[in-house]
Amino acid sequence: MEGALLHPDRLLPADPATRQLARGLYQSVEALPIVSPHGHTDPKWWGENPAFTDPAALFVTPDHYVTRMLTSQGVSFEALGIGENCERDSRRIWQTFADHYYLFAGTPSRIWVDDALARLFGFSKRLGPDTANEIYDAIAELLPKPETSPRALYDRFGIEVIATTDSALDDLSYHAMARDSDWNGRVVPTYRPDSVIDPDVRDFAENLERLAEVSGCDTNTYDGYLDAHRARRAAFKAMGATATDHGHPTPQTTDLPYAEACALYERVRSGNPNAGDAELFRAQMLTEMARMSLDDGLVMQLHSGSLRGHSAKVQRDYGPDRGFDIPVPVSFTEALRPLLNAVGMDPRLTLILFTLDETTYARELAPLAGVWPCLRLGPPWWFHDSYEGMRRFREMAMETAGIYNTVGFNDDTRALCSIPARHDVARRVDSGWLAEMVVTHRIDECEAYDIARLLAHDLAMKAYRL
Amino acid sequence: MEGALLHPDRLLPADPATRQLARGLYQSVEALPIVSPHGHTDPKWWGENPAFTDPAALFVTPDHYVTRMLTSQGVSFEALGIGENCERDSRRIWQTFADHYYLFAGTPSRIWVDDALARLFGFSKRLGPDTANEIYDAIAELLPKPETSPRALYDRFGIEVIATTDSALDDLSYHAMARDSDWNGRVVPTYRPDSVIDPDVRDFAENLERLAEVSGCDTNTYDGYLDAHRARRAAFKAMGATATDHGHPTPQTTDLPYAEACALYERVRSGNPNAGDAELFRAQMLTEMARMSLDDGLVMQLHSGSLRGHSAKVQRDYGPDRGFDIPVPVSFTEALRPLLNAVGMDPRLTLILFTLDETTYARELAPLAGVWPCLRLGPPWWFHDSYEGMRRFREMAMETAGIYNTVGFNDDTRALCSIPARHDVARRVDSGWLAEMVVTHRIDECEAYDIARLLAHDLAMKAYRL
Amino acid sequence: MEGALLHPDRLLPADPATRQLARGLYQSVEALPIVSPHGHTDPKWWGENPAFTDPAALFVTPDHYVTRMLTSQGVSFEALGIGENCERDSRRIWQTFADHYYLFAGTPSRIWVDDALARLFGFSKRLGPDTANEIYDAIAELLPKPETSPRALYDRFGIEVIATTDSALDDLSYHAMARDSDWNGRVVPTYRPDSVIDPDVRDFAENLERLAEVSGCDTNTYDGYLDAHRARRAAFKAMGATATDHGHPTPQTTDLPYAEACALYERVRSGNPNAGDAELFRAQMLTEMARMSLDDGLVMQLHSGSLRGHSAKVQRDYGPDRGFDIPVPVSFTEALRPLLNAVGMDPRLTLILFTLDETTYARELAPLAGVWPCLRLGPPWWFHDSYEGMRRFREMAMETAGIYNTVGFNDDTRALCSIPARHDVARRVDSGWLAEMVVTHRIDECEAYDIARLLAHDLAMKAYRL
Structure with a gap:
């Protein structure tokens, strides 16, 4: 789909x-x-x-294409769950990613993430400030399942x-x-x-x-x-x-x-x-x-x-x-x-x-x-x-x-x-x-x-x- | 227009x-x-x-994109009003520019000059050997006016x-x-x-x-x-x-x-x-x-x-x-x-x-x-x-x-x-x-x-x- | 034609x-x-x-665009008629060329060779393993003629x-x-x-x-x-x-x-x-x-x-x-x-x-x-x-x-x-x-x-x- x-x-x-x-x-x-x-x-x-642990660990923290773009616009590594005293709440990291997802317009990362959200997780809405929670919940629910x-x-x-x-x-x-x-x-x-x-x-x-x-x-x-x-x-x-x-x-x-x-x-x-x-x-x-x-x-x-x-x-x-x-x-x-x-x-x-x-x-x-x-x-x-x-x-x-x-x-x-x-x-x-x-x-x-x-x-x- | x-x-x-x-x-x-x-x-x-003084001073002499192309085809700086003992007659400089305007085919300068002649001065004919005088006169008449x-x-x-x-x-x-x-x-x-x-x-x-x-x-x-x-x-x-x-x-x-x-x-x-x-x-x-x-x-x-x-x-x-x-x-x-x-x-x-x-x-x-x-x-x-x-x-x-x-x-x-x-x-x-x-x-x-x-x-x- | x-x-x-x-x-x-x-x-x-002597001498041996592509895929210079103890049989060199002609897909050499075979020699089939002999014979027959x-x-x-x-x-x-x-x-x-x-x-x-x-x-x-x-x-x-x-x-x-x-x-x-x-x-x-x-x-x-x-x-x-x-x-x-x-x-x-x-x-x-x-x-x-x-x-x-x-x-x-x-x-x-x-x-x-x-x-x- x-x-x-x-x-x-x-x-x-x-x-x-x-x-x-x-x-x-x-x-x-x-x-x-x-x-x-x-x-x-x-x-x-x-x-x-x-099993993968959470959406941020799957899509945000380890992906240097993602973190570099956010860094370039002033988002701290800490807010992305990286470094000492960093944010530990996966949902908040995910929200930061979603809030800045517009930055990826025209980049390969946007194509890759859209594709994964659509074909792997079945979403038909793009990630953004308003859809962040809904998408987070759905992914988080799927991650522990054997098919993921x-x-x-x-x-x-x-x-x-x-x-x-x-x-x-x-x-x-x-x-x-x-x-x-x-x-x-x-x-x-x-x-x-x-x-x-x-x-x-x-x-x-x-x-x-x-x-x-x-x-x-x-x-x-x-x-x-x-x-x-x-x-x-x-x-x-x-x-x-x-x-x-x-x-x-x-x-x-x-x-x-x-x-x-x-x-x-x-x-x-x-x-x-x-x-x-x-x-x-x-x-x-x-x-x-x-x-x-x-x-x-x-x-x-x-x-x-x-x-x-x-x-x-x-x-x-x-x-x-x-x-x-x-x-x-x-x-x-x-x-x-x-x-x-x-x-x-x-x-x-x-x-x-x-x-x-x-x-x-x-x-x-x-x-x-x-x-x-x-x-x-x-x-x-x-x-x-x-x-x-x-x-x-x-x-x-x-x-x-x-x-x-x-x-x-x-x-x-x-x-x-x-x-x-x-x-x-x-x-x-x-x-x-x-x-x-x-x-x-x-x-x-x-x-x-x-x-x-x-x-x-x-x-x-x-x-x-x- | x-x-x-x-x-x-x-x-x-x-x-x-x-x-x-x-x-x-x-x-x-x-x-x-x-x-x-x-x-x-x-x-x-x-x-x-x-007020701008004359068409050549506006479009030719100070524009290094223009002068470089003319130079590349053997036009002297003097003919463009540059250097000691240079041409002082603005109309003749303008004519030299017009005579060589075909050289700019496919270049940004041609787009910029065409645009200015059309939208700023209202011309519908391209600059060239035959239109040089007519365009010169029209610009020269407009330059002293407050709206220019x-x-x-x-x-x-x-x-x-x-x-x-x-x-x-x-x-x-x-x-x-x-x-x-x-x-x-x-x-x-x-x-x-x-x-x-x-x-x-x-x-x-x-x-x-x-x-x-x-x-x-x-x-x-x-x-x-x-x-x-x-x-x-x-x-x-x-x-x-x-x-x-x-x-x-x-x-x-x-x-x-x-x-x-x-x-x-x-x-x-x-x-x-x-x-x-x-x-x-x-x-x-x-x-x-x-x-x-x-x-x-x-x-x-x-x-x-x-x-x-x-x-x-x-x-x-x-x-x-x-x-x-x-x-x-x-x-x-x-x-x-x-x-x-x-x-x-x-x-x-x-x-x-x-x-x-x-x-x-x-x-x-x-x-x-x-x-x-x-x-x-x-x-x-x-x-x-x-x-x-x-x-x-x-x-x-x-x-x-x-x-x-x-x-x-x-x-x-x-x-x-x-x-x-x-x-x-x-x-x-x-x-x-x-x-x-x-x-x-x-x-x-x-x-x-x-x-x-x-x-x-x-x-x-x-x-x-x- | x-x-x-x-x-x-x-x-x-x-x-x-x-x-x-x-x-x-x-x-x-x-x-x-x-x-x-x-x-x-x-x-x-x-x-x-x-008169040109043979098809391989005309199209293969001296053309470094051709020999380099064949070399890149492991064909020896000898098989192309180059070097000591090389293949001397023009027809066999031609067959080697034809067998590897698919390698030139998308290259200028393919356009040049196709063009010469079509417009100069009148072929309507592309060179390949199966057409090699037929094309060789036709070219070889034409080469001694004055019009070639x-x-x-x-x-x-x-x-x-x-x-x-x-x-x-x-x-x-x-x-x-x-x-x-x-x-x-x-x-x-x-x-x-x-x-x-x-x-x-x-x-x-x-x-x-x-x-x-x-x-x-x-x-x-x-x-x-x-x-x-x-x-x-x-x-x-x-x-x-x-x-x-x-x-x-x-x-x-x-x-x-x-x-x-x-x-x-x-x-x-x-x-x-x-x-x-x-x-x-x-x-x-x-x-x-x-x-x-x-x-x-x-x-x-x-x-x-x-x-x-x-x-x-x-x-x-x-x-x-x-x-x-x-x-x-x-x-x-x-x-x-x-x-x-x-x-x-x-x-x-x-x-x-x-x-x-x-x-x-x-x-x-x-x-x-x-x-x-x-x-x-x-x-x-x-x-x-x-x-x-x-x-x-x-x-x-x-x-x-x-x-x-x-x-x-x-x-x-x-x-x-x-x-x-x-x-x-x-x-x-x-x-x-x-x-x-x-x-x-x-x-x-x-x-x-x-x-x-x-x-x-x-x-x-x-x-x-x-």
Whole structure:
């Protein structure tokens, strides 16, 4: 049930003939299973299947898209249930969200929340000051019920497979619980080793010690450290992982001679780095990770270009992921060259690139992915995972990269209820884009149907080796 | 009267249903009062209300958009009445303009001039070689009349308030004359201290001396210098100012310890700067200006990213503002961090950002304004104050920044007759954009009407504290 | 005959009224002669008029757009007939191309190949695994016939003039053969001196010696070296050249004092450069080339921003121009300033700028070309020579640069059969853009017809002084 909140033609092109075509394309992919190969859902949901506690905890407090917009208009973190001495009353947090919901006009968050309220909870009125209580009550009543548990939502959403993103130090116990349960959902971990690769991370030295413990390898030497990664990757793979993910400030790579790499590791391990060593070590490790992928077949993802914790005060008082991560300019051409020259022609490697700097779409990423056999382009990421952002990606990257060098959609979310909405937005935008291609006779109509299915489902399965 | 020059549906979307909606939205804001919180009209116009002298002086000579296009096609500055030994015959300058008016096809200047000729002077024929004389005569006849005086135009244009941009050294006497007259127009100054903040400005040392004189503060010390700013800001505020404006080559900020800031000031004041000191001092002063804004409530504007005087010869022989200011790449994320970490969470601060590098819209400015409570996004500036430029701004910035973190429109002009045309273009483009949002069901129709009014009027009043 | 492969309305806008207008505009320019002032056709074709050997050699092996896409999906260079021990059977190469032709959906290559197969060879079925043989046979049968020879194609395509791009060391003998033949085609060379200007080029020292030989000037001194350029430019001009072309990594220019320039030349000539000398010498030579253009009237073209040979292995094993040239960020504002301040106001100079970094369109190139009398904007280049790329160029550059500061279209191709397709795409996209300008009342309909003709034909003739 969609109700008045969601128009059946939403996000489809304005021109009537193009809309008609887009509608047909969308209908052909609307109900395909959801493939979610990259995201941040909590493994505990899948392992323990706990009920969600309250509407604010589900929709407001953990969603940095929501909290950042409210922050920008002067709402305090405390009023959103964040920080010491914060508001604890979920209903009051919810009312604050509702009072400011008008701020989201024209943003992706509004689409995602409207969609969840309409399709998941059956509302036909928009959230606002006057509807806040009514909606709160209805959601609060549903949350304890079995059909609103994480696993039930997975099934209701039609998810075929979902990947979480997990620290290299994680014991994957929740994944084991999900696997060993009688539930049939497919949940796989993703190897994200930033905390043991980035010397700028707090507790880096301690993390290396923990890595030694969980891997059983001696991380006091570079060889042992690399073995530890191999061991952890194998453990992730055994639990179903098909991919790694690397969140780096820049896409810089390098390929140092062995002795230099050993010496570099010793400096960063012992806490005596030279200037530039942290960046150099991250760069070296991207190439090492790519080499390991040749052996174990894990697909590699690179997310770069975000300056984390732009506000030192917010970082200190309210923690990370509060909306204060801001993109910076990046360039891939020179940065990726060492890694690519080392292993880029090897057919065993898949490296999926993501960017927050859209200037790289047409200038660098499409030309790179359009020639290097290992490279694929990830979908629009973070702030660009939106109607306009997705259109820009298609318009700027596809002519040079080619559709087959992309990997479908990632919802990339920690907000469970937004998953179907996000995939739905992507399917609608892509259907509209394909319809425009047909109307302007750049592709045939029957091709468009094939490609719609690729974008909505098949390319993700293939690229992530799921 | 618009005549054949201006189509009533100009700049509205092509799709018939979308155009119908856009027309309704436009009609709802078409006649709203003009709020002009940032621009470069001559305060003398408002203080003395002098008649304009001739058509060329009104439309050609001072308009760098006009002169730059003619220069690009080989017309000399002299032929446009600029420089030593230049053409003095206004009619001949006008004829040169008319002969080359075809060059402006598809440019904002053509829209602005057509609009002024049609709506202000009642012409229904376009300017060209054959109509030049007829149009010249008609304008020349009207200029001496009272209804064509600056204050009469202010009233005819439906201006509610207009801000000028004024040197920190200005005595604001024209503003006083306007205020003390029996005219009811609201003209406010804006504090623009570049000439006493930028050590690279010619006569910087002399300007500091003049600052001491006009402020009564000793500018030989950093404390006295800061006090001089406080005094001048207070004087501007007393004359109605609600904002400051800062035109810097880059958006770099810093927040030096007091002793370092004093030493830096001493070096730039005494003409003995180290390499990088000029940039560092400008950076430091942006943070100091922000701190003063906490106290006096003046809204802060930052315009950066233009390399002024790209041609040394033109700068020398024909002066500044001749069209030879060319944008350079900028990045805000790192640059603004010191200022923002110093005062960015303080609810008393409003800092409005402008860019000439559109790559920063989606990558940096929208993410920044979408979270920092002090930040607001200024409208498309300078070369981007155009049909396509405004559309790009909406499409690239709104999904992440949110509409409420913008400040409506600035005409930013020194060409009085272009003011209604510029606001009209903005209202049309925004109506078209909103109509497309409605047709694709991203916002509701009633919301679009509310937002249209915000964009055309209310957001500017609120953001600039008018 | 276009057949089912090409829709008559392809690439025209979706909105029916706009399409109707666009169709009229397109029909008015569809049959205009082709002006091709910049490209890479083989002079031998024009001088000797040899028959093309086989379909793969015509469409696959030399086309880096084609090979790069196949490489990106794991097809080996060998399978495409490139490299030692490569496939020699043209039919099998063709089959590989056909088997992977689906990869080109939505790319410019698909449009170009479809167009050539339909309009030149009369096919109505698309290339694919099942049609490969049939199409191969038909083309192979046609290639030996006189009407498929290069000169016959020139005539059939309606080319008015075509420029090749030629090394400064080339003896232009093929141009002489074409000139001296009884064929009436107009083929002119373009002076491309990169191999004797760029110290990073392999065999630079040897090239300088050859330059001395072919010019009769002593290249052991800077003066002699500059004279050698003058002599070669004169020889090119005598053979019909109207332009030079410079392919530089960056657009950096400089204007060194004479003694410094001499010393710099001595260092690069003798193979003892300091760090940065190669870039500095290229920068100096751009200004020297501009100065020579003042004297001899050759129009100057600057193509910059490509990092050549991104894969060292591909460069080594398969040579240059294999699709591994990747753009990097560039900025023109500071880089061009020395050259422009030296000669930029001289009415004798025309300097046409090309970019692979689209961020420079609105930020730098349009503002620069919209004021400097010597500057003109080249059309979208390389990866941007596409439906979306051309639209972005129009939308981002025209409002500030002005239509008259552009130079029409370049096909820039080494693929002879793609020439009419490429010009046709440009004419369609421009017709659509102009129609949208008319429908939104930014230009008048009659103006649009005039401008369509300028863009399709006249501006190129004028800018290149043809």
